[in-house]
Amino acid sequence: MAAERQTKQKAIIYEALKTLDHPTATEVYGYVHERYPSVSRATVFRVLSGFSSSGRALEVRLAGSDMRYDYNVNEHYHVHCRCCGKIADVEVTIKTPATKTVSESCGYLIDGFAAEFFGICPACAENKSCC
């Protein structure tokens, strides 16, 4: 009953997702709007939200920032540069913190975990002037 339809807009938005680096919806809109001015903001939000529901993209909410979208749907974490704000993927396996300990501490049944790293990106480490 719900055959997802393929549209130009979706293709462009997905392309923006791959081209831009963990963009916010507004950044995606900027990219898309430059190339196809007729695409509306609402569509960008609806399509991104749809991608996230269908597992084609991830919603990423990092500290001090709006919602961001990530086309990399594999399990991974993010590093956030304290200087320029650049976000990068971290493809490491984090040894899950002692779930049992956490569970005992708060009484919850733990079944998930999210992490975010902070640091200085290579560019900012070299170019001290930016900090």
Place this chain on the structure above:
Amino acid sequence: MAAERQTKQKAIIYEALKTLDHPTATEVYGYVHERYPSVSRATVFRVLSGFSSSGRALEVRLAGSDMRYDYNVNEHYHVHCRCCGKIADVEVTIKTPATKTVSESCGYLIDGFAAEFFGICPACAENKSCC
């Protein structure tokens, strides 16, 4: 030159912070406004932001939620109930993930880490009807 001044509003807002459970600014405003209708939204935001700058409270940005404030400024993490959304503190020491490995993976100089747990709170685990 910048002697921080003690005001009724700050006292009430701090009380709200301790009474409410990781409230959003809007929730704090609700609590405060009930008791002192004259306090304005702007003041709540300004005071909370001030608390966070002065280290009297922490800003907590959890997945899928607005900014929340926490009067507990000790190092701790949060658990988020998938059912009711209730947030609890987790006072455990997480073995910091291999910083070296992370650093190698993305090239950043890692100097910080944030984590969030997901799960089911005791109340929801019992009362299955809520999920």
Place this chain on the structure above:
DNA sequence: CTGGGTGCAAACTCTTTGCATTCGG
């Protein structure tokens, strides 16, 4: 054809800001 998708604009929510007034120290 048909209904899922889109554009537009208005509505909403959360947060910030300018400015005159208040009041803590």
Place this chain on the structure above:
DNA sequence: CCGAATGCAAAGAGTTTGCACCCAG
């Protein structure tokens, strides 16, 4: 007294929604 802190209202920024029109299948 003096200037930090408030209240009010208006402005922003990001996101959602109602509705008529459009186009992929």
